[in-house]
Amino acid sequence: MNQVETVMAVQKMQDYIDAHIYEKITLKQLSNAAGYSSWYSARIFKEITGRTSFDYIRASRLTRAALVLRDEERKIIDVALDFVFDSHEGFTRAFSKEFGLPPKRYSLNTPPIQLFMPARVFDTFRAFHKGGMKMSEKKATKTVFVQIIERPARKVLLKRGFKATEYFAYCEEVGCDVWSMLSSVKEAMYEPIGMWLPEDLIKNGTSQYVQGVELPLDYNNAVPDGYDLIELPPCKMMVFQGEPYNDDDFMEAIGEIWKHIEKFNPNIYGYKWAPETAPRFQLAPLGYRGYIEARPVDTVN
Known part of the structure; x- marks a missing residue:
């Protein structure tokens, strides 16, 4: 399996997570999206993204939940359930660990926090293997x-x-x-x-x-x-x-x-x-x- 195929497999898992962020997601579902075994899919996901698939999913859900709490007046428990957390307590623990303050305090003060906004891995791979900032000679002049x-x-x-x-x-x-x-x-x-x-x-x-x-x-x-x-x-x-x-x-x-x-x-x-x-x-x-x-x-x- 070459590097491009590895990155594309991880990209398929990223896309699956984005499309099913409000649903339960299993490693089996991710491996089906990638087209490889569960063990291999988990290994390359961690290798490319730096996080396990579970950590990645949780951080993605917490970031989206934080934006809801920032911009809308919602009950903490309702936001927790929307993002597949089983309880107010579990959501509060996870939110506090990710952002350094509990969701209630965040919703009241909304200080800047480090959201989890990962780039699409294939876009990152493509950008760093593009070969420099050179314009294609085939491009015609465009309107500015x-x-x-x-x-x-x-x-x-x-x-x-x-x-x-x-x-x-x-x-x-x-x-x-x-x-x-x-x-x-x-x-x-x-x-x-x-x-x-x-x-x-x-x-x-x-x-x-x-x-x-x-x-x-x-x-x-x-x-x-x-x-x-x-x-x-x-x-x-x-x-x-x-x-x-x-x-x-x-x-x-x-x-x-x-x-x-x-x-x-x-x-x-x-x-x-x-x-x-x-x-x-x-x-x-x-x-x-x-x-x-x-x-x-x-x-x-």
Whole structure:
């Protein structure tokens, strides 16, 4: 069994878990989805994901339960039963072990917590075996939509790396689970973003590339260990959005936008680049909406 076949078998088990998260799931069902014996399926699942299938399922259910408690007014027991926990006590123990506080206290205060949001293993495998950020010479030039948006004064909850200047190096330095913490923040103004910080926002010995989420100025909830909370002034951002693309081709989609920006002259539209006024940022690459990246600008006097 080669590496691609192993990853695909685990991906089939991941997909089965996602599709049946509200039902009881057995190792036999997972092995049937993978097409291998129960023993072998369990071994490769742990090898690829770093968790046993039982731990993976439990963490996935607890994360979805946490989002329900964050966003809805529900009884703890009802949420527990929805996610296949047999009792209030068992759910509370599992929730407390996973997130460090009981579900009742979480539902009242909703501090940032480390959600379990694993990437699809085949997408991760494909990304790290793609062979670099090179555009395909077969691709024709595509339409890029450009607009100006204004960001108000705001706070940003962020996690710094050490030397990273791009996403993959950042993941190697701090791990790939920062997004799951940022996605838990109830007060978020927008979705989490990857950011390239201007020099005055980079602390000594930390990275240019970080991940964060923008928050209202009156945000006063907990700041998780290892995270910073900073303030940013109002700014203008020029947003570039490419055409929808096949998720397999996200690197090419990013490269196309970067190539377009390199040639783009904002002066034609009455703006100039202003890299020190705000972080440049990117949204999570999602094929259905096209790759989106924003650069800070000022109006030309």
